[in-house]
Amino acid sequence: MSRCPAALPTDHTPCADPAAVTVxxxxxxxxxxxxxxxxxxxxxxxxxxxxxxxxxxxxxxxxLLKAAAPQGERHNRLADAISTSPATSC
Incomplete structure (x- = not known):
């Protein structure tokens, strides 16, 4: 099953719905x-x-903004988040 481009490599959960937003x-x-x-x-x-x-x-x-309340380390660039972030729960 393919996952959306926003899925972090360390997050193995399936997509819940079709793509709805751009980050x-x-x-x-x-x-x-x-x-x-x-x-x-x-x-x-x-x-x-x-x-x-x-x-x-x-x-x-x-x-989405409500679900993504700040928690822990944050990155400035998408590439940094994708390459270094552990899976997070929301």
């Missing part, structure tokens, strides 16, 4: 993802941003 880092590098994986990615980014995709369910970006 951007400080350099505007982005990854589309399901709410589940996008929240886990956003937790690992310092100053990350999230935008709902046009077909996203109402409130997707808001739910």
């Amino acid at each position: 951007l880092d400080v350099d505007n590098a982005g990854a589309d993802g399901c709410e589940h994986h996008a929240a886990r990615l956003l937790v690992n980014l310092d100053r990350g941003r999230v935008f709902a995709l046009p077909h996203a369910p109402a409130g997707a970006a808001h739910r």
Whole structure:
């Protein structure tokens, strides 16, 4: 089963839903993802941003921001988060 681009390599959980949001880092590098994986990615980014995709369910970006409350080490760039982050729970 393929997973969304927002899924961290250390996170082996399946996607909960289709991609609904785009997560951007400080350099505007982005990854589309399901709410589940996008929240886990956003937790690992310092100053990350999230935008709902046009077909996203109402409130997707808001739910994701609430789920990704700051916890632990955060990174400035998407590449750093993907290559160094342990799996996080949300």
